[in-house]
Amino acid sequence: MIPAKTMAKCPWCGCTTWDLGDQRYNTDDSSVGHYKCTGCLTHAVFFAQGHANLFVISELAAELIWIELAVVPAWALEAERLEAARAELSAIHRLETNKAMGLPPDARGMAIPDDVRSEWTDRLASFRSSAAWQHPKGFERSPLPPQMPAGMKAFIRQPTGWEQVNPEDTANLPIPTHPIRTRHEALFGETFAAVKSALEIEFVPTELPSGYGPDPLNLVPWYSFFIGPVEFTVGPRKRVISISAKSPLPMNLIEIHELSERDEPTYERDGDDLAVLIHAWGREKLLEYLLAIGRAARVLRQPGRGPRSDMAFEVRGLVNWPTHLHDDGQGGMVVLAVVDAFVSPATPRKPWRHNPWSRAELIEPNHHGISLERMEPVLACVPLGTSDGCWWRGEPDPKKDCDESPYSPWQCTLEDLTHEGRQLVRTLQELYRRPVRLVTHIDT
Numbered sequence: 001m002i003p004a005k006t007m008a009k010c011p012w013c014g015c016t017t018w019d020l021g022d023q024r025y026n027t028d029d030s031s032v033g034h035y036k037c038t039g040c041l042t043h044a045v046f047f048a049q050g051h052a053n054l055f056v057i058s059e060l061a062a063e064l065i066w067i068e069l070a071v072v073p074a075w076a077l078e079a080e081r082l083e084a085a086r087a088e089l090s091a092i093h094r095l096e097t098n099k100a101m102g103l104p105p106d107a108r109g110m111a112i113p114d115d116v117r118s119e120w121t122d123r124l125a126s127f128r129s130s131a132a133w134q135h136p137k138g139f140e141r142s143p144l145p146p147q148m149p150a151g152m153k154a155f156i157r158q159p160t161g162w163e164q165v166n167p168e169d170t171a172n173l174p175i176p177t178h179p180i181r182t183r184h185e186a187l188f189g190e191t192f193a194a195v196k197s198a199l200e201i202e203f204v205p206t207e208l209p210s211g212y213g214p215d216p217l218n219l220v221p222w223y224s225f226f227i228g229p230v231e232f233t234v235g236p237r238k239r240v241i242s243i244s245a246k247s248p249l250p251m252n253l254i255e256i257h258e259l260s261e262r263d264e265p266t267y268e269r270d271g272d273d274l275a276v277l278i279h280a281w282g283r284e285k286l287l288e289y290l291l292a293i294g295r296a297a298r299v300l301r302q303p304g305r306g307p308r309s310d311m312a313f314e315v316r317g318l319v320n321w322p323t324h325l326h327d328d329g330q331g332g333m334v335v336l337a338v339v340d341a342f343v344s345p346a347t348p349r350k351p352w353r354h355n356p357w358s359r360a361e362l363i364e365p366n367h368h369g370i371s372l373e374r375m376e377p378v379l380a381c382v383p384l385g386t387s388d389g390c391w392w393r394g395e396p397d398p399k400k401d402c403d404e405s406p407y408s409p410w411q412c413t414l415e416d417l418t419h420e421g422r423q424l425v426r427t428l429q430e431l432y433r434r435p436v437r438l439v440t441h442i443d444t
């Protein structure tokens, strides 16, 4: 049980203790935990970031979505501003201390003579515990969370104690982009623009969940895009950026191979030149490697599609349907652009109460062609096109028995969308700051 001096008092029963439920995530500078009032079992969410704490009486998953989309980026930016203000104060303090102690103005750390170092560090420690450093000018109070939904009950911890937040006071506060995400988008946005302009090509990157590690707030997504028939997957690892490319046709990898011998990064190339992976140290190498593999991809041409089938009735919408979709009279399919509410499957959330408005029932075939039914919370679900047919005769699968049906369910990829379809996917991505997933839903 957590005493009420850490949390706000239960607004319904006045209870002063809370039981800890599951922890949703915990990063270096922020955490979200679930709590239940020991008196009336009301559910609450405790959110901490930097020096700010928020306590939300929660009934719906909507509170968590609001915290992730609005409070986290606003307070992360605030925490960076606070750090900057403190760094400035520290620099002034160091100058004054060094002057008072007769030391060179920029002396610090091991440059301080042994006999006065303990006095020097004591002065620094007492400065850091002072109110001037803890709460610099402009940071006396915790910032209000932006655009709190009406009807939500939330409390914020101020130096004087917990205070209830009035939603009206937060209505006009802007929701900024998370600073980590801002830097991430700048790096990849500028790099992709440079690749497009140097190679004179167009492509629309779609976001993927980070392929490196848990990224519950989706701050450093990976990207997937096509140049010709070659699928690129690009995204940051801890200190390097991973670039991989997969092609249906052999690629000429001489240029990237030579760069790999020059720089000696992690590098893998399959024997048939259908796949390559390389790690880039920094943005210059990222661009250089993308251009080298991009040139190899650009010369390959997508094998042409055959004549269209007239067996099925299709609403083209934003989908370029493939040839020969077979209508067996049992049902059709719809292609959906889906924005998941929660990005990282590594941190599954168990809601304490179901939230019907944010759910869609999705059925999608897995890689064996078997339909899977899933219920997942979604933020958006946009139909892109429909067809009466859903089966197509793909490439023969050598692993399948000869007497098995040659037809398998068709699955739409970004490559199969019209130009407008890809633009819509990008717009959804920008709007929700989440990856957009294409789901080919077989409706039987």
Ligand SMILES: [Zn+2]
Pocket (backbone or CB within 6 Å): 010, 011, 012, 013, 014, 015, 037, 038, 039, 040, 041, 042
């Ligand atoms: Zn209570």
